[in-house]
Amino acid sequence: MRFADLTTLRVGGPIAHPHEARTRGELVDFVRAHPMQEPTGAAPRKTPDVLFVAGGSNLLVADDGFDGPVCLVRTRGIDWQKPDDSGVVRVTVEAGEDWDAFVAQTVDRGLSGLEALSGVPGSVGATPVQNVGAYGAEVADCLTHVLALDRVTGEEHLLTADRLGFGYRTSVLKRSAAEAGAVRWVVLAVTFDLQSSGAGAAADAPGDGAGAAVRYRQLATALDVDLGTRVPVAQVRRAVLDLRASKGMVLDAADHDTWSAGSFFTNPILSLVDDAVGRVTPADVLPEGAPSYPVLDHRTGEADPAVVKTSAAWLIERAGFSRGYSVGDGLASLSTKHTLALTNRGEARARDLVELARHIRAGVEEAFGIVLVPEPNLVGIDL
Structure with a gap:
């Protein structure tokens, strides 16, 4: 097995010690079997001790590959709660779920908040690490908390949005990894609050409700609306996918x-x-x-x-x-x-x-x- 087979760049050398985690329990077991020493403040290690690979969309590995343990995160599962009185639907997603497939499901259900992030490759668990963003939206806009496992202590923590220290393409999760030279916090699941098309609507009822206000000029132009206009979520998704495809940003093996x-x-x-x-x-x-x-x-x-x-x-x-x-x-x-x-x-x-x-x-x-x-x-x- 090679990283070239698992990454969107399609480069990277051999994986010496692969391990597949298909359930949250298997992912937890792997993390606890590979603890990390408490960072000492010294210079970060040049090579991480363990790698976690899911969608492989944000990873460039050397041609020599990686000699340490590699966990392939393949966990699945989405929990859709009923909308509250204001029409907010809370959704908890396992880290290994495909991001765009999940976004497509939110749009099919008429839920707003993630439609502008359509077409982004990778896994759900990776999105808060990078605070993934596109077309005026970021994961931080509707994320409520992350369930993460601390490799130093082996304990699970609910990290709320205010504790994650989100910034432009960064978070506490990313900065802690940079400081240590290895992943410290392993995301197990991510929870979002999304707005349904109408207060009190059933969480499993398909809809085409208005999305969040369009905040990116190129997207507004593609939709032929003014900035700040609320557009049906399915229409936003189609426009975003078209824009991304025009830039070669929707995965296509032939392109x-x-x-x-x-x-x-x-x-x-x-x-x-x-x-x-x-x-x-x-x-x-x-x-x-x-x-x-x-x-x-x-x-x-x-x-x-x-x-x-x-x-x-x-x-x-x-x-x-x-x-x-x-x-x-x-x-x-x-x-x-x-x-x-x-x-x-x-x-x-x-x-x-x-x-x-x-x-x-x-x-x-x-x-x-x-x-x-x-x-x-x-x-x-x-x-």
């Missing part, structure tokens, strides 16, 4: 533009606080003409005045890297549909993707002084 990990680099977040002069403006830190976006605080919904976000795609393109750009023998390239995805053109190895990523990151830094941060989890690889 090499989809042999990727999605957006390879996160949109940079730059500080607006200068130690020498105090508060500065976005124009002071961004390249001329670069787009700027607010960074919202999930607790308050207000923009954080200390930071500004810009577009990684804009930086990549303005640094001279166009769609389809490649280096070396061209086995890996930027997507031919947009510049945020690094793609396997059919016969790439992990080292081909790494070479391309390094080249693009260095070019952006040379052009703008901004260091791009990779979004996928890198195993046995250092950019």
Whole structure:
């Protein structure tokens, strides 16, 4: 068994010690059999001690593979509760469930909250780690809590949204793994509160109720509505899937533009606080003409005045890297549909993707002084 067979990038070497967990109990047993020592504050280990693989959509593993234990998370199960008096349906999903298949079920039931996240590859359990987001929506918007197992203590914890420290493509779960160099919190199940099409509607009754307000201009344009308009959830899902497909972001074995990990680099977040002069403006830190976006605080919904976000795609393109750009023998390239995805053109190895990523990151830094941060989890690889 190889990581190339389990990841959307379709690269990565052999798996020496695979273990499949099909139930929550089997996943718990694996985690408790592979405890992690309490982090000491020293530099994180370069290679994790254990890997957990589910959808494989956010993982780039070296061509040498991984010598440690690998848990294949295949847990299944969805618990749909009845709507409360305000029409909110609480749903608890096992970590190994396919994300888009779950989103499709919420849309079929006329539940709003996740429709703009249609087409995102991967598993449900991975979404809170990365705080997956697209088209103006994020998992943090409707997640209530995560059931997670602490590998240090072996104990299960209900981590509420406020304890998860959500930010742009990050959470406590992700930051703790980065600090230790290995996963500490293993997600067992995720619980969401979703709005039904009408207060008191049956949770199992199909519907086509209005979704959350459209908050992303490209999606609003595709739907031919104004920003802030509420659109039926099924209509939003269809529009999002069409948009993602136009960018090669819906998995298709016949389309090499989809042999990727999605957006390879996160949109940079730059500080607006200068130690020498105090508060500065976005124009002071961004390249001329670069787009700027607010960074919202999930607790308050207000923009954080200390930071500004810009577009990684804009930086990549303005640094001279166009769609389809490649280096070396061209086995890996930027997507031919947009510049945020690094793609396997059919016969790439992990080292081909790494070479391309390094080249693009260095070019952006040379052009703008901004260091791009990779979004996928890198195993046995250092950019």
